[in-house]
Amino acid sequence: EGTADRSIPAYLPLRADLIGETPYGAPQLDLPVCLNVNENPYPLSDRVVDAIAESVRRVGQELNRYPDREHTRLRQAFCDYLDQESQTRLVPQQLWAANGSNEIMLQLFQAFGGPGRTALGADPTYSMYPEYARDTFTGWELVARRADFTIDLEKTLAAIESLGPSMVLLASPNNPSGTMLPMEELETILKACQGVQVAGAPEGVHPVVVVDEAYIEFRDPGLPSAVSLIEDHPNLAVSRTMSKAFAFAGARVGYVAASAGIIDALRIVRMPCHLSAVTQAAALAALGHADEQLSQVGRLRRTRQETADWLRGQTYRGKPLEVADSQSNFLLFGGHFENRQWIFEELCKRGVLIRVVGPQCWLRVCMGTDEEMDAFRQALAEVLAQA
Numbered sequence: 001e002g003t004a005d006r007s008i009p010a011y012l013p014l015r016a017d018l019i020g021e022t023p024y025g026a027p028q029l030d031l032p033v034c035l036n037v038n039e040n041p042y043p044l045s046d047r048v049v050d051a052i053a054e055s056v057r058r059v060g061q062e063l064n065r066y067p068d069r070e071h072t073r074l075r076q077a078f079c080d081y082l083d084q085e086s087q088t089r090l091v092p093q094q095l096w097a098a099n100g101s102n103e104i105m106l107q108l109f110q111a112f113g114g115p116g117r118t119a120l121g122a123d124p125t126y127s128m129y130p131e132y133a134r135d136t137f138t139g140w141e142l143v144a145r146r147a148d149f150t151i152d153l154e155k156t157l158a159a160i161e162s163l164g165p166s167m168v169l170l171a172s173p174n175n176p177s178g179t180m181l182p183m184e185e186l187e188t189i190l191k192a193c194q195g196v197q198v199a200g201a202p203e204g205v206h207p208v209v210v211v212d213e214a215y216i217e218f219r220d221p222g223l224p225s226a227v228s229l230i231e232d233h234p235n236l237a238v239s240r241t242m243s244k245a246f247a248f249a250g251a252r253v254g255y256v257a258a259s260a261g262i263i264d265a266l267r268i269v270r271m272p273c274h275l276s277a278v279t280q281a282a283a284l285a286a287l288g289h290a291d292e293q294l295s296q297v298g299r300l301r302r303t304r305q306e307t308a309d310w311l312r313g314q315t316y317r318g319k320p321l322e323v324a325d326s327q328s329n330f331l332l333f334g335g336h337f338e339n340r341q342w343i344f345e346e347l348c349k350r351g352v353l354i355r356v357v358g359p360q361c362w363l364r365v366c367m368g369t370d371e372e373m374d375a376f377r378q379a380l381a382e383v384l385a386q387a
């Protein structure tokens, strides 16, 4: 696949720390059922497609000009969206967008990481985090989560205390486990960070806490989002994306809500005009149809519940499967697969692509359409019977 396995010629002055590295990415195999990258499986409606096409058409004539560097209308639209989705009123100065939350996260590392600094995460977590750290020469440290994948608060607080990280990076819901970070624990971490000095920084400089809420719209109704804490916590940044629940992964739009100070720091490191006029127009049109874009989220939550129940009823070598509690659109399952690679490959042979990720002995599956989940269950039942 691609250039992943080719080595870079030795005569090229590749950075020493990149020698032997390969490009990140899940295998993009052409299989009938793809449940491997946590997308929303339901396509956009014709109505939304038409609205996007019309919105993009309107900017067509002006594509000779650079786009609005500050993407002001889009930032306002995200504020309106957060007001509706998480009952939090922010102003555009507290909002910033980029090409996927991957770029948001990289910009956060560019602004708040750097040589001599450390970012702290909770293992297992999203496997891109160490790459942002590498690419910005930031140290990357992990505290182990508990066996049920919740944060070990005591150990996390101790690590913050002893390392003095410039960034604490927590995904909620977490990838690959789906675990939600309880609001009280986040508040405890935020409070602790207020009393912690960033190592090597002048007196009075405290860590930035980044909560990655890529999957937040999949949480059960009633659970809060960390955006509700932004007003009272100037060192908190909440990263989000249109790629998951919002069914817009192909457009590459992520955003972050934070204090105006954090946003202004990102404006220093961003590429000029990083967000194209086409992207801005497409995102604005999609946000204008937010209800429709999110219309399958409730169904995907039910699919998650049904699939978790079904998985817990399956056995591997005589022992029931474990399933991590998930508030996301994917499930980490297994817990004692001694040959997860074999299981993965056998599922591929049956046309079903899932993901080998996370701790040993676990696999991750993302929620698909009803037909796709039927295919997944049938294939997995067959494979488990032979395992």
Ligand code: PMP
Binding pocket: 037, 038, 099, 100, 101, 102, 103, 126, 171, 174, 175, 212, 214, 240, 241, 242, 243, 249, 252, 253, 254
């Ligand atoms: N954060 C987490 C936890 C993710 O799982 C992903 C996508 N796999 C992202 C961020 C990045 O998504 P995007 O760049 O499409 O917004």
